[in-house]
Amino acid sequence: MKNYIINPMTAAILALSLLLAGAAVGQEHGGDIVYSKPLKSVTFSHKVHVEDKGLICDMCHARTFEMKALSAQENGDFKMQALYDGKYCGACHNGTMAFASNSRCATCHTGVKGYKTQPGEQAAASAH
Amino acid sequence: MFKKIDFDKLKNEGLENVPMKERRDFLKMGLALTGIFAGGTIFSAVSSFDRVFASTEEFKEKYPYKPHYAMVIYQNRCIDCERCIEACAETNKVPEGGYRTRILEHDAPDAIGQQREFIPVLCNQCNIPQCTRVCPTKATYKNPTNGIVMMNITKCIGCLTCQQACPYNARYFNEEKKAVDKCNFCFDTRLSKGESLTGCAAACPAGCRNFGDLSDPSSMVYRTVHQIEKTVWVMRPEAGTKPNVFYTRG
Structure with a gap:
């Protein structure tokens, strides 16, 4: 099963629109990152964080998250408790900088339903 | 000396003008206001202890089953990881395409946050189930001890009338059993074997599904259903089926 969920099409359209809009709008980013471990699934939206909220790359990369997508979920401690302890998403999602990790669960947790709507998964499902 | 007040002769001025907040504050103290007297200087109240808020009034004196199995679902905790569905399918041999439990999605794009x-x-394991009422062969019935709505698959003729009657769409036709299948709170697969939780409740990583005995005052489900600080509701109350699956947030 494929784990990387950066849709090349989305990325291409995004890159193109960014070029058209000019460099002032923002920076290239990784699109949607969909974590599937330890459970399905959590969607991190680069668009929300970079374009809407205006964060810059090195606020998270590479100290909190490596540049390589989904590398965080290979760590055994990639669980809610780590977030409550200020690791990973919890570095900002602590209730002061951004909404707390123990609130608004389904905002990030897009679930199995969210996972199935990923383009890679759709292709896999239709191939069955 | 104070003048003796004859309470019986005071006129009840009605509760219409008592602010809702004040009435709720009294409720939190365990008192339900019944009237105000003497220009609003005297309140009368009765104890609201042991009053059932989410469950239905006719069951407040005594729950009809022992144990009276129920589930409290913290709706905001569900993250659709579907471990409950996986655990259910494994425990109860639910075939592909069938379901005993599902996760619905509700999107509110205009909501704040x-x-x-x-x-x-x-299945809401209703106190007044419609499915058992319409079943022509009594293949589905309410267990007289614990209130679980069960299936006797040897009697099921597959007419699917129960499916039509169920307001919760909780029944599917199981091709392997050649009978309708539904959630029975894992009675045959877990509860009757000494387990205290259903498969889904045991598998839930988020504390969303809470299973217990509604007739036991020390149980979490009893304590949730009998409090007033957080709203507790049931699905489709207008169906009049008196469900035993309750929903709340928190």
Whole structure:
């Protein structure tokens, strides 16, 4: 099963629109990152964080998250408790900088339903 | 000396003008206001201890079953990881395409903050089930001890009338059993074997599904259903089926 969920099409359209809009709008980013471990699934939206909220790359990369997508979920401690302890998403999602990790669960947790709507998964499902 | 007040002769001025907040504050103290007297200087109240708020009035004196199995679902905790569905399918041999429990998705793009909510649904093990009422062969019935709505698959003729009657869409036709199948709170697979939780409740990593005995005052489900600080509701109350699956947030 494929784990990387950066849709090349989305990325291409995004890159193109960014070029058209000019460099002032923002920076290239990784699109949607969909974590599937330890459970399905959590969607991190680069668009929300970079374009809407205006964060810059090195606020998270590479100290909190490596540049390589989904590398965080290979760590055994990639669980809610780590977030409550200020690791990973919890570095900002602590209730002061951004909404707390123990609130608004389904905002990030897009679930199995969210996972199935990923383009890679759709292709896999239709191939069955 | 104070003048003796004859309470019986005071006129009840009605509760219409008592602010809702004040009435709720009294409720939190365990008192339900019944009237105000003497220009609002005297309140009368009765104890609201042991009053049932989410469950239905006719069951407040005594729950009809022992144990009276029920589930409290914290709707905002569901993250659609579907471990409950997987555990259910494994425990109860639910075939592909069938279901005993499902997760509904509710999107509210205009909402402030969280804009998505997942809602776990399963058989509500109704106190007044419609499915058992319409079954022509009594293949589905309410267990007289614990109130679980059960299936006797040897009697089921597959007419699917129960499916039509169920307001919760909790029944499917199981091709392997050649009978209708539904959630029975894992009675045959877990509860009757000494387990205290259903498969889904045991598998839930988020504390969303809470299973227990509604007739036991020390149980979490009893304590949730009998409090007033957080709203507790049931699905489709207008169906009049008196469900035993309750929903809340928190």
